[in-house]
Amino acid sequence: MKPSHDKNEKNFQRSMKSRHLFMLSLGGVIGTGLFLSSGYTIHQAGPAGTILAYLSGAGIVYLVMLYLGELSAAMPxxxxxxxxxxxxxxxxxxxxxxxxxxxxxxxxxxxxxxxxGLLMQRWFPSTSVWMWSAVFALLIFLLNAFSVKFFAESEFWFSSIKVLAIVLFIILGGAAMFGIIPIESGEAAPMLSNFTDEKGGIFPNGFFPIVMTMLSVNFAFSGTELIGIAAGESVNPEKTVPRAIKTTVWRLALFFIGTIFVLSGMIPIKEAGVIESPFVTVFDRVGVPYAADLMNFVILTALLSAANSGLYASSRMLWSLSKEGELHPSFAKLTSKGIPFNALIFSMIGGILSLLSSVFAPDTVYLVLVSISGFAVVAVWMSIAAAQFMFRRRFLAEGRQLSDLKYRTPGYPAVPIAAFLLCLASCIGIAFDPNQSIALYCGIAFMAVCYAAFHLKNRKSRASGQTAKSH
Known part of the structure; x- marks a missing residue:
């Protein structure tokens, strides 16, 4: 492994505060998974099954954050x-x-x-999805191309908007669900009928679809781990990281479970899908003037916020690979504002992927994209669990005390083991879902290529080193 690019590392700006970390994490989480693909989960698992799936997802992400907190505080x-x-x-x-x-x-x-792009078709039905995808890709790139402080501050306000929108949604949707606010069509308030309907019931498709949808649920929760990525650019990470973790987890659980409860209660299982956001569907039923259009705008803001966080995370990962000598040195170069510009450009390949998917089949390819992304993040979560398990064991073997840790995960070794097994179960579950099974095969193939590329690269490096010594 090549030496680190220390010069570049010094140029990173530690300008993120605790509120930035908290909103960055929310910004990465509250996006497509909640606002759009939750409709697919309701359709597959049913109302009660969806709530159970999201409760399980919240439990997994809680475990993930616990062991990530210990690692990030010790090595920010x-x-x-x-x-x-x-x-x-x-x-x-x-x-x-x-x-x-x-x-x-x-x-x-x-x-x-x-x-x-799909959401924009509500206002501009005659326009193409790919056109809007291109516009938004350019916007997100520009937001990331400025300073880290500018990115963090813009993400804070973007996330604040969607958090406020979710709170209003839970209040208005819940009021309509229980008859406090009348439904526009004049129909009776659904109350809890979607949970007890003979045609639907608690688990209309059985229990197994809940397991099959867990990957989509995990995708919805992906982004919480952004706190670990941003630790290296935060102020006083030993204190800000644990604080951000504590506030993020319980608020996420409240937002997600409350939202899913209202969505499941307001939308019949047969009407749930990914053609239109289930949030917009609910507001259309409530009949609040311009509420659906307003919510469509808020969801659009939320999706762009999640993309903003995603581009940040992916570019930093390329920078880190380059810094460790595993990628071309050009990816470690930083601008005067501390931005890995080359890594940023390369990471926009996801924007190109979005254009291709919207041209060919936006409704079906979207779910495949979600599944592949979900598999990848769950595999990463598994690696963090294993790393924390090995870290603690080595930490104690070196004769150090638990009191020396700046943030300690409770329940060791049960917590990392449980998290690893739960993540593994969600990966296995998608093998039985024909709509998502391709993600498993693509994900495993991608991992195999990565391992092969690493060993091939290092074999060539060793061979070159030996040749140089012989001369």
Whole structure:
């Protein structure tokens, strides 16, 4: 492994505060997975099944944040995940994790831009999805091309808008659900009928579809780990990272479960899908003047916010790979404002992917993009669990005390083991879903290529070194 580019590392600006980390995490999480693909989950798992799936997802993400908190507080570096995996599992795994996480967010960029284009068709039905995808891709690129402080501040306000929108949605949708606000069509308030309907019921398609949809649910929760990525550019990470983790987890659980409860109660299972956001569907039923259009705008803002976070994360992962000598040195070059511009440009490949998907089949390709991104992020979560398990074991073996840790994960070793197994189960579940199984095969193939590329690259490096010595 080549030496780190220390000169570039010094140019990173530690300008993110605790509120920036918190909103950055929310910005990455509250996006397509909640606003759009939640409709697919309701259709597959049913109302109660969807709530159970999201409760399970919240539990998994809670475990993920616990062991990520310990690692990030102990080693606050940009591109954290692959650094942890390389050090405590193996360099080949670290290399693969970096590219998996890059894949997670570049593919997510494709889904966010495609979803944004789909939403714009509500106002401009005669326009093409790909045209809007291109416009939004350019906008997100420009937001990331300025300083880190500018990015963090813009993301803070973007995220604030969608958090406020979710709170209003839960209040208005819940009021309509229980008859406090009348439904525009004059029909009776659904109350809890969607949960008890004979045609639907608690688990209309059985229990197994809940397992099959877990990957989509995990995709919805992906982004919480951005706190670990941003630790290297935050002020006083030993304190800000644990604080951001605590506030993020419980608020995410509240937002997601409350929202899914209202969505499941207001939308019949047969009407749920990904053609239109289920949020817009609910507001259309409530009949609040211009509420659906307003919500469409808020969702659009939320999707772009998630894309903003995603481009940030993927570019930092490429920078980290380059800094460690696993990628061309040009990706480690920073602008005067501390931006890895070359890595930023390369990561926009996700935007190109979104254009292709919207041209060929936006409704079907979108779900494939979500599934591939979901598989990649779950694989990354598994690596973090394994890294934390190995980190703690080595930490104690070196004779140090638990009190020396700046942030300690409770329940070791049960927590990382449980998180690893739950993530593994969600990956296995998609093998039985014909709509998502391609993600499993593509994901495994991608990992195999990464491992092969790493060993081939290092074999050539060793051979070159030996040749140089012989001369």
């Amino acid at each position: 570096v940009t591109g954290a995940f692959h650094t942890y995996a390389a050090k405590y599992i193996g360099p080949a795994t670290g290399f693969t994790v970096a590219w998996l996480y890059w894949l997670t967010w570049t593919v997510a960029l494709g889904s966010e831009f495609t979803a944004s």
